[in-house]
Amino acid sequence: MxxxxxxxxxxxxxxxxxxxxxxxxxxxxxxxxxxxxxxxxxxxxxxxxxxxxxxxxxxxxxxxxxxxxxxxxxxxxxxxxxxxxxxxxxxxxxxxxxxxxxxxxxxxxFGYIFQKFYLVPTLTVYENVILPFAFFKKPEAEADPMGILKFLGLDKRIDHRPSELSGGEMQRVAIARALINKPxxxxxxxxxxxxxxxxxxxxxxxxxxxxxxxxxxxxxxxxxxxxxxxxxxxxxxxxxxxxx
Ligand SMILES: Nc1ncnc2c1ncn2[C@@H]1O[C@H](COP(=O)(O)OP(=O)(O)O)[C@@H](O)[C@H]1O
Ligand SMILES: [Mg+2]
Missing domain, CATH: 3.40.50.300 (P-loop containing nucleotide triphosphate hydrolases)
Structure with a gap:
């Protein structure tokens, strides 16, 4: 029509x-x-x-x-x-x-999180979280690791080693590390x-x-x-x- x-x-x-x-x-x-x-x-x-x-x-x-x-x-x-x-x-x-x-x-x-936490036992929580910078050469200040640690309720734990943390805390450290590059x-x-x-x-x-x-x-x-x-x-x- x-x-x-x-x-x-x-x-x-x-x-x-x-x-x-x-x-x-x-x-x-x-x-x-x-x-x-x-x-x-x-x-x-x-x-x-x-x-x-x-x-x-x-x-x-x-x-x-x-x-x-x-x-x-x-x-x-x-x-x-x-x-x-x-x-x-x-x-x-x-x-x-x-x-x-x-x-x-x-x-x-990407940020990656696995069943095994893959934290470095000799490093503190804070050091584990900023570990990607050892490889990525990104300025640490830009990434706000303390803000991320606070968001994940880990700000009181920054000087602890993984062996001093619960499983849930260890996974939260692994999440913080995965977030550090703003994926x-x-x-x-x-x-x-x-x-x-x-x-x-x-x-x-x-x-x-x-x-x-x-x-x-x-x-x-x-x-x-x-x-x-x-x-x-x-x-x-x-x-x-x-x-x-
Ligand atoms: N590297 C590998 N070499 C050979 N077979 C593999 C390998 N990785 C996984 N598979 C096989 O591939 C299939 C899928 O495995 P996967 O992806 O690990 O499953 P899911 O995570 O669901 O348990 C399985 O049959 C597993 O045995
Ligand atoms: Mg699987």
């Missing part, structure tokens, strides 16, 4: 704003070779994570959570597929960033795996606060369904694939 000659032009509906993306992964696969055996640890995973989202990953042991999150966090390479971070291609069939560019992304974009994306792989329920809840609250108040994008791998629930979205992995 052709419109009448002087018919008013229908207004174009405004487009919904496009949320900036933190991560865009397409068809990720990771195959490990053990002798003649091939293990497909991540099997055709595509996912898009907008900036500021809190996503949790759950799934049985061996379902590929660590492998996937390590690929997303540029700590491991995929066998195939593509990954963009903040609109920049990290790898695809056509290109792959150089090792020095990958190192920059690891330092500037945009926080990756936490089973951060409460070594903690009791109460301490796990506290770590969950901290991650939630960092997401809501500081705008950090958070990717949390956990076995704990009640912890997974604090995220905006939960992705279940089974045999390396996104379930459902």
């Amino acid at each position: 052709t419109p009448a000659p002087n018919a008013p032009i229908a207004p174009i509906a405004p487009m919904a704003p496009i949320a900036p993306l933190a991560l865009n992964a397409r068809n990720l696969r990771k195959i490990y070779k053990r002798g003649a055996e091939e293990i497909v640890a991540v099997d055709d995973v595509s996912l898009t994570i907008p900036k500021g989202e809190f996503v949790s990953f759950i799934g049985p042991s061996g379902s590929g959570k660590t492998t996937l999150i390590n690929i997303l966090g540029c700590l491991d390479n995929a066998t195939s597929g593509s990954l963009e971070i903040g609109g920049r291609t990290v790898f695809s069939a056509k290109k792959c960033l150089s090792e020095s560019d990958l190192t920059k992304i690891r330092r500037q974009v 945009e994306i926080l990756l936490a792989d089973e951060p409460t795996g070594n903690l009791d329920t109460k301490r796990s809840g506290e770590i969950g609250e901290i991650l939630k606060n960092l997401n809501e108040k500081e705008g950090l994008t958070v990717l949390l791998v956990t076995h704990n369904p009640s912890l997974a629930k604090i995220a905006h979205r939960t992705i279940s992995l089974i045999d390396g694939r996104i379930a459902g």
